[in-house]
């Protein structure tokens with residue numbers, strides 16, 4: 145038995161879960177004001193978790209488990225710069241990236257907040273120069289297109305935010321177009337370069353490690369494309385390349401001039417790095433003021449997380465519900481369903497945040513866990529997903545939990561069209577309807593249970609509904625921080641380190657070896673690979689051989 149599952153609080157919850165498994169959500173509404181008891185407001189968020197398969201006693205049991213796991217202490221440690229990333233022996237201080245200038249956060253005896261604010265100032269200077277057309281391409285023309293080259297945490301956060309907050313682009317950024325390139329196969333960059341002009345294009349090479357082959361191969365292609373036009377290495381790099389990384393030495397080695405570098409720190413996890421220089425594309429799109437508003441929203445959530453009692457603490461509740469579903473009720477799939485097209489990329493962003501963080505099966509002490517951890521997470525814009533995968537949620541064989549996310553206000557003062565306001569109401573109506581049917585099944589319509597079997601809905605699929613006052617840089621910052629902290633809460637209960645990702649390393653090594661075998665054919669190749677891989681490799685080599 146693992147340390148966690150040996151806890152009396154854990155075992156008590158297992159008993160609660162046995163009862164919960166035989167209960168249907170439609171039968172949980174008989175007494176009391178469940179909607180009020182299982183909902184909380186914090187700042188711009190209203191969180192309704194009354195559609196979870198959770199009684200008051202279950203919730204209290206989860207809170208008792210959280211205390212037994214030392215959650216309050218763990219939150220303090222996280223924010224105080226303790227080396228919570230034990231396998232890499234370092235802190236995970238994304239919260240310091242949004243600290244106020246007067247705050248103090250120490251890493252190895254040094255207050256890191258001044259360096260964080262100096263980096264923000266540096267970003268500010270670059271953004272101002274680009275927006276004000278002082279930053280010019282090699283031929284003297286202002287920059288029109290900015291291409292962020294990165295992958296994973298050096299891509300998904302900026303892509304997600306730029307998609308969500310396009311409406312907040314200030315006038316000075318109206319003529320600037322942001323593009324994102326991440327995939328190693330070259331399709332994205334080849335398509336994009338075909339539509340850009342070198343003299344007005346600026347590349348941001350974003351990589352925490354500055355070793356990621358996906359990013360460096362795209363960067364090389366971009367540099368080559370520029371050089372074909374300019375023929376001048378130094379001039380090209382000075383005018384057309386910015387680097388963002390923790391490794392100034394590697395950026396310099398690659399050729400990025402010191403003046404074009406933004407540094408951040410090892411104690412920022414890749415998937416938590418949106419708030420650092422990695423957010424430069426966001427600042428270019430919504431301006432530094434918008435970027436700072438986003439930091440302020442995240443800071444609000446940090447304070448809420450740090451100081452609110454567990455029972456009223458949104459990330460704590462969201463995390464405990466996640467553990468309840470995945471571990472105790474054995475619900476192994478989780479859908480994220482925003483009812484707002486601006487949040488289209490949010491589910492993809494969360495796939496990395498949640499699955500790369502908590503997709504683990506070994507405890508901090510190295511023991512193999514005897515319970516399930518992170519569920520498979522996916523999602524899409526809810527109204528579109530209704531016409532794609534909701535069939536499985538309603539009538540499939542699989543239990544799935546969901547988060548429904550929607551803004552209360554949309555198309556306000558600056559939109560005159562009432563048609564758009566009607567569209568917003570339609571989206572909200574669909575949001576409520578779907579979560580209701582998922583909960584109740586066909587019990588929500590008269591004589592629903594007399595329909596033929598193929599038309600029946602069994603319901604009992606739990607969900608949380610998160611209403612946001614409106615989507616702004618501030619509330620989006622708070623929303624992302626809410627999920628970051630949710631992930632941390634789950635990791636504490638599961639006793640795992642959410643800040644490393646050793647599981648992705650082996651694949652990278654093997655890919656390097658495979659690439660070499662593909663490029664340089666040696667006689668021993670086939671023996672070095674398993675039968676399937678050797679045969680596929682042979683077929684690929686044959687296809688690549690030029691006809692004689």
Ligand code: F6P
Nearest residue numbers: 296297298351352353356414648
């Ligand atoms: O391979 C996974 C990973 O290391 C992620 O954790 C990270 O966000 C991504 O690759 C990109 O890494 P980097 O920013 O160092 O290029």
